[in-house]
Amino acid sequence: MSHSLLEARAIGKNFGGVTALRDVSLTIKQGEIYGLIGPNGAGKTTFFNVLTGLYHPDGGEIVFAGETLQASAPHKVAKRGIARTFQNIRLFANMTAMENVMVGRHARTHAGVLGAVLHDRRTVNEEAAIRQRAEELLHYVNIADRADDLARNLSYGDQRRLEIARALATEPKLLALDEPAAGMNGAETGDLRELIEGIRKDGITVLLIEHDVKLVMGLCDRVAVLDYGEKICEDIPSVVQNDPKVIEAYLGGSLA
Amino acid sequence: MDIFIQQIINGLILGSIYALVALGYTMVYGIMGLINFAHGEVVMIGAMVALSVIKLLENSGLPVFLLLLFGLAAAALVCMAVGFTIERIAYRPLRRAPRLAPLITAIGVSIVLQNLAMLIWGRNYHAFPPILPTTSMTIFGATITSLQVAIVLIAALMMIGLMILINRTRLGRAMRATSENPSIAQLMGVNINQIISFTFVIGSALAAVAGLMVSANYSIAHYYMGFMLGLKAFTAAVLGGIGNIAGAMLGGILLGLIESLGAGYIGDLTGGFLGSHYQDIFAFFVLIGVLVFRPSGLIGEKVSERA
Numbered sequence: 001m002s003h004s005l006l007e008a009r010a011i012g013k014n015f016g017g018v019t020a021l022r023d024v025s026l027t028i029k030q031g032e033i034y035g036l037i038g039p040n041g042a043g044k045t046t047f048f049n050v051l052t053g054l055y056h057p058d059g060g061e062i063v064f065a066g067e068t069l070q071a072s073a074p075h076k077v078a079k080r081g082i083a084r085t086f087q088n089i090r091l092f093a094n095m096t097a098m099e100n101v102m103v104g105r106h107a108r109t110h111a112g113v114l115g116a117v118l119h120d121r122r123t124v125n126e127e128a129a130i131r132q133r134a135e136e137l138l139h140y141v142n143i144a145d146r147a148d149d150l151a152r153n154l155s156y157g158d159q160r161r162l163e164i165a166r167a168l169a170t171e172p173k174l175l176a177l178d179e180p181a182a183g184m185n186g187a188e189t190g191d192l193r194e195l196i197e198g199i200r201k202d203g204i205t206v207l208l209i210e211h212d213v214k215l216v217m218g219l220c221d222r223v224a225v226l227d228y229g230e231k232i233c234e235d236i237p238s239v240v241q242n243d244p245k246v247i248e249a250y251l252g253g254s255l256a
Numbered sequence: 257m258d259i260f261i262q263q264i265i266n267g268l269i270l271g272s273i274y275a276l277v278a279l280g281y282t283m284v285y286g287i288m289g290l291i292n293f294a295h296g297e298v299v300m301i302g303a304m305v306a307l308s309v310i311k312l313l314e315n316s317g318l319p320v321f322l323l324l325l326f327g328l329a330a331a332a333l334v335c336m337a338v339g340f341t342i343e344r345i346a347y348r349p350l351r352r353a354p355r356l357a358p359l360i361t362a363i364g365v366s367i368v369l370q371n372l373a374m375l376i377w378g379r380n381y382h383a384f385p386p387i388l389p390t391t392s393m394t395i396f397g398a399t400i401t402s403l404q405v406a407i408v409l410i411a412a413l414m415m416i417g418l419m420i421l422i423n424r425t426r427l428g429r430a431m432r433a434t435s436e437n438p439s440i441a442q443l444m445g446v447n448i449n450q451i452i453s454f455t456f457v458i459g460s461a462l463a464a465v466a467g468l469m470v471s472a473n474y475s476i477a478h479y480y481m482g483f484m485l486g487l488k489a490f491t492a493a494v495l496g497g498i499g500n501i502a503g504a505m506l507g508g509i510l511l512g513l514i515e516s517l518g519a520g521y522i523g524d525l526t527g528g529f530l531g532s533h534y535q536d537i538f539a540f541f542v543l544i545g546v547l548v549f550r551p552s553g554l555i556g557e558k559v560s561e562r563a
């Protein structure tokens with residue numbers, strides 16, 4: 001439980017003259033739900049993008065499961081075991097829900113050109129396994145009845161669930177969720193909370209960016225707070241909630 | 257009535273070839289938003305290589321079927337290598353460049369390939385060796401040769417195979433995912449460089465088949481043949497909706513029919529003022545018409561302002 005899965009060491013990232021991340025270091029332990037919060041523009045999503053290889057950090061390094069992640073291509077990051085969802089949902093809109101999850105299996109399957117042409121037994125079996133796993137995952141996130149609908153025709157909440165199913169299909173060690181509760185009503189958020197707890201129970205470490213403070217504080221084992229690209233606090237929720245720096249960051253200081 | 261049926265049949269043959277070539281344009285566009293204007297030259301190279309190999313083996317006593325098969329295999333291998341190389345050295349370095357740069361590069365690649373072909377095969381027309389059976393049959397008063405039947409059947413089989421590949425396999429899913437959103441596809445473990453190379457290779461293989469078909473059907477090949485053919489196949493892809501696989505097939509067949517019927521009747525319609533050698537104008541009327549009235553094509557998605 002206590003050994004670290006991901007260690008970010010002094011991550012820095014600039015866009016032109018704007019510093020999005022400055023010396024951000026944090027450690028996520030195996031099996032925990034780790035919250036990352038902060039006001040808008042604090043650098044949370046940038047951190048996610050660095051983590052998943054979409055951006056190259058300007059400084060620092062990320063060690064994941066004992067190996068450094070720096071400068072590796074995004075498709076390799078997936079194979080190493082990091083999956084994510086997006087704040088603004090990014091599904092393959094013109095593919096069915098089922099196909100979206102099946103694409104998620106890509107990182108863990110192998111059939112190539114030869115298999116596609118020859119259609120040999122191994123390829124056929126693998127394809128069947130991909131389909132079966134995708135079905136299971138659609139059940140897991142409770143949208144199995146929408147399997148054959150195009151992703152863009154799913155309701156907002158279902159799209160969020162589909163994105164989580166697709167991320168799970170890559171068999172991640174770390175699942176990074178970028179504001180999964182955004183735009184959800186109370187009941188949907190409750191379901192989401194159960195889903196995330198279930199995912200953790202299955203042994204997957206969760207990194208959660210979220211604005212819904214109640215959800216983060218209720219769900220996370222530990223929380224880090226970013227403000228203007230710097231980590232200002234990292235602790236268990238009850239401590240973070242009462243940290244004067246955090247209150248100042250969120251409320252502008254005047255009420256602190 | 258006989259003329260009508262004959263032109264429909266001719267149109268289907270021509271259309272099958274256009275469709276195979278159009279698929280190459282549309283797949284590359286679908287994956288990376290690039291119009292690969294060098295694709296027509298790949299067809300030409302396929303025709304030239306197939307023709308050379310068949311000529312070489314002509315007197316070896318091999319059955320015609322094997323001659324064609326060897327010619328096709330050689331053409332496919334060379335075209336796949338050419339397609340792969342074009343992407344690697346000409347387009348990949350420009351992946352993040354403004355849209356116009358790869359477009360101009362494509363035209364440049366097209367000129368380079370044409371001139372290379374001229375150096376290798378000379379400026380003369382090459383006649384297809386007279387090995388093909390000349391048996392033909394008559395349907396409703398129209399004539400069709402066994403070669404032409406084979407062209408239509410093989411084109412149909414290749415298109416069915418491509419549809420299965422794209423819709424039913426892991427590789428095809430990765431291609432569609434890359435086409436919708438490359439950076440997200442990468443996060444699913446898809447190596448998009450591999451997928452793009454693969455797309456060029458498949459498109460080039462189809463081009464090789466089309467090249468052999470054209471040279472066999474018209475009994476001739478020439479280093480410049482890829483230009484007009486490429487332009488027409490591009491028109492077919494635009495007509496169907498560029499980026500859309502089924503659209504390229506539909507557009508190809510439709511364009512073949514339009515051209516063929518147009519050529520058959522243009523003499524009558526203009527009182528003999530224009531003859532069937534004006535066949536080419538139909539393709540470009542179609543291109544202009546589609547671009548003006550329905551830029552997204554018959555069954556295409558709405559396209560954004562890509563060059």
